[in-house]
Amino acid sequence: MADVAADTARDSETVLKPKQLIGVRHYQFVLMSTTLFISFGIRTSLSVAIISMTEETPPDPSIPTYPEWDNTDTILSSFFWGYILTQVGAGQLSEYFGPKWFLVMTMVIASAFHIAVPGMAATLGSTGVMICRIIQGLNQGFLFPCIHNMISKWSPLYERSMISNLVYGSPNLGIAVCMPVMGAICASKAGWPVAFYVYGGLGLVWAVVFAIFAENSPSLHKSISEEEKYYIESSNSVTHHATKKVPTPWTTILTSLPVWAIVVAGCANCWGGHTLLTEIPSYMSNIMNFDLNDNSQLSALPYFVQYFFGIVTGPLVDRMIEKKTFSVTSSRKICNSLASFLPGAALIYLAFLEDFNPTLVTVLFVIAVGASALIQSGYLINMLDLAPNHAGTLLGMINSINNVFSILGPLSVGLLGSDKKDPILWRTVFLLAAGIYIGCGLFYVLFTSAEVQSWNEPIDRKNKVQKEISNGVQTEDRTNTKSSNCQMSY
Template sequence: MSECGIGLDIPPKKPAGLFGARHVQLMLMFGATISSFGMRAVLNVAIVAIISPHTREDAEFATYPEWSEKKNIILSSFFWGYICFQVFASQLAKNLGVKVIFAIAMSIASIFTILVPFFGEELGYGGVMACRVIQGAGQGFLLPCLHTLLSNWAPIAERAKFGGLVYAGQALGTVVAMPVTGAIADTRLGWPVSFYLYGGLGIVWVLCWIAFGHNTPADDKNISTAERKWIEYGLVQEDDVGQKHPTPWKSIFTSVPFYAILAAHCGQNWGFWTLLTETPTYMEKILKFSITKVIKILEKKST
């Protein structure tokens, strides 16, 4: 019997009600995914406006057509920082808890999203790249923290549903960010506003996370006993209480299936992010069609 009174032979009943403490954590994880992938996708669209030689007559923002030859290296700089802390972040989340680490990482990513226009004006394209590298380093903690939170908060019976909803935020955040950024870039205030918007959303998420986020059900004082039992049943066994299991590094790095999955994942990510980062430029340079125009056409058809 665990300290929660969870019987290993008699599964606890699912708590009554449609909304509980676990759903609050689900919403926070979903919000983190949407805002993070929105911050990633903003520059992919904004770069078209940033390097454009043509601006509105009433524009209150600068453009930098001299950066055109540096476009691809600017777009790739996010991943320089992103790749650095993946394994390191997972170990910190596992051993020290997620709440503080997640808040710090998301704060860094959000602040340096807001600073992109300022650094670009003061330091040139190198300043934008510096912001994106730091932003990527902060977001390197995103998936490790989400994996840890899901393992702590998603009941066995609901784990697939929880994981599907949280990771759906990746696509949703990207799909929303691209047309929104295109529309903002066509306004008088222009592309800098999109960085302020998504950086600001990230800061709002951090404040909500600090107020309502918890590492585990045991840390949440407002969770009911029934819901805590429902979540924790099956996650730990009697002999595992209070024990920490070391990461089997040797087994991982000598596993052929691990390298097969790694190669497939690298290939999928390379193709996906190349397509995502280059699509706005392709539409503007090759198809001569901006995302803003697409939005206006769709709006006319819908009316």
């Protein structure tokens, strides 16, 4: 009976898809995407600006610089010291109160402290910059749990990969735009402080836009059609009818092997991804001898490729799932494997490279970073497959663990050696990242799943549905909410 119910629900999803090409949900995804685009510009700014902040000869003598700072790796990693602390609480709060206003405050606080960086650097030195970054990290810990919570409410099943790539691809676009923009401003006579003011001001303006137009869920949106609302809510396994938050089954979550498969896959992505994000500019400067403008432009290229690769592959994955070319579980494994093994192979090749040809190096970085776009159709959206009712909490818990590796990845470069002009140091860095990518990718393939887990639903609701199934009853409530309570196997 469970399989029959699931198949019937999937058939109805296809029939009830709204006729209009662009719906209210798409505007919500654009709002989420732009939030992440700006937030990652704020987060990434320092990776480019730190080169100008520590040079001895600025473009204009009036621009302050700090060549005596010898702790740049620590400064760059300090964002994640705060970032890992708030995410589980953020996930819980977003599920109790809704994510919208937490996202607004995240933008306001992160932007204000971005504007404060030049003043704090002048007053307190590198410690002042780290204070700003730690506060930004604490605050941006709310970002992904809240966004994930909104996606769980607004995304139909057969649009998840497309939505994931649109929303979670926007940080890559934010990075890709930020690097050349920051590079150009920092290399100009305006100087690096202006770059912080520009991004901080943009974030404050966007917080107002988001506050006006974003909404927590379809049921709270005033202008959405009943047809579109039903299409969304009938296929995403969220308990929309619940009058209060579904209790979090902590013991079951912490002992779930598919959850730990996602954790492990995320650790690899955070180690490799953030090592590349923070260190590509340094590699280009020290090994390739590029100036700041060329450095930032080439450093940005892999992230442009990553963004557009994700935008293209997301709808294809959804289409293959809808046409049953692959099951949801198989598609998640295939995408995540490519996102792990291709970067691993590219980094191994880069590690043993002796001819530092700019074109070849750029192509290898493009492969290493660009292929990671497939995580958005892999482990990242896999959390919604398992338990959309707990999307914010799951994302918060998993991202907290993962981002320990976001700290360790960049810090490992400093621990492995101090001479960034030494190719052997970079060989060690790249081989370590490649090993983590490949090992964690294999673990994910072996142990992940895309079944809606039994603990997604509250116990009383689950017992009610199981009784209905055993009696062969389809109630009006189940037809309208289509909660997928019976461990749908995709």
